[in-house]
Amino acid sequence: MKIGQLSKVSGCSIQTIRYYEKEGLLNRPSRSEGNFRLYDEKSLKELEFVKHCRNLDIPLLDIKTLIDLKHRPEESCSSINDLIAKQLDLVNQRIKELNALKSELQIMKKACSSDSTVERCGIMKTLEV
Template sequence: MKIGELARAAGTQAETIRYYERQRLLPAPTRTSGNYRVYDATHIQRLAFIRHCRCLDMALDEIRALLQFKDDPTADCADVNSLLDAHIGHVVSRIRELKTLEKDLRSLRVQCVDRHSVSDCGIINGIEKAARQHDHAQKGHTHEPHVAGVHREVGTALQRKMSGSCKKMRA
């Protein structure tokens, strides 16, 4: 099958497939005499595995490591457990950060309960005051990447886009 057919079968974009190939997550497909990529069922299965890992918010390096384990079925799964334990630790840390963020946002929200002009808005004034007092990075709102990968930020357009496709994958 060609890349468009694989994209439709997997529910993703052709560019995503090319990206995963460049990242060496998907094996290079065979090529036709006209230089078209030709994919088979193993590409569909591997792409489904990668996409599910992304739905679990795993970084590309984590996925790459899991694929290496998957490609060596005789390997000890203790390393897989360690990788997942580290990822769980990252998720726990991120949840803690998000709970702090929620608390900060709720605290900010109660500063403006009535309708009035923006110049008197407690939210805008509260943000300006906080911006003058603290540099965001010094306040501890950073998180460490894991398995040498950089995580996408929750709330990016990619995350919103992925969350819809992840819901479809779980159904």
Template sequence: MKIGELSAATGTPVETIRFYEREGLLPVPRRSSGNYRIYGDDHVARLAFIRHCRSLDMALDEVRVLLRFKDAPQSDCGEVNRVLDEHIGHVAHRIRELKALEKQLKGLRAQCHASQEAGACGILEGLSQAATQTLEAVPPRPAAGHHIGRTHGRH
């Protein structure tokens, strides 16, 4: 099958397929006499595996490790367990961050109970105050021509 057919069969955009090829996640397909990429069922299965991992929010490096073990079925899967355990930790961390974000947004929402003029909107006022506090927390940038850090000499 050609790349468009692989795209349709897996619901994966053509550019994503090409990206996965460049990243080494998908094996290079053979070429037709007209120089078209020709994909097989193994590409469909591998792409489905990659997409499922990505739907679980796994990073490409995590997927790469999993594929390495999938390609070597006699290998010990201890590293696979480690990759998944680390990913679970990242997901738990993101959930905590998202809960904090939800709390912050609900606090903003509580500042405006009824429709009114935008100039009196508690949400807009709260966003403005938070933006001002963020700016105040940013350290000033050095003036043009002043460099902080490494010098231009040998290291």
């Protein structure tokens, strides 16, 4: 299949697919007579692996590490473990931060008597200092 088709079945944009290839996350596909990329089922699997990792917010560099590891199946998987643990820490950290944000934004929202003026806006006041 050509790139447009792969884009459709994978849900990744055409540019993103080409970008992943450039970044070394996907194997170079074969090319047609006229230099069009030609993909098969294996390519789709590869792309889905990347996509799944991205859904977990794993950075491209880390995904590259995972792909490299897949090619060394004998190796200890502790680095995979570390990578996931790191990701989990990040996510937990970010959730904490966002919950703090949420509280403050909620307070701000309440502070605004909606059809007041900027001058007397409760929100604007909470932003000062």
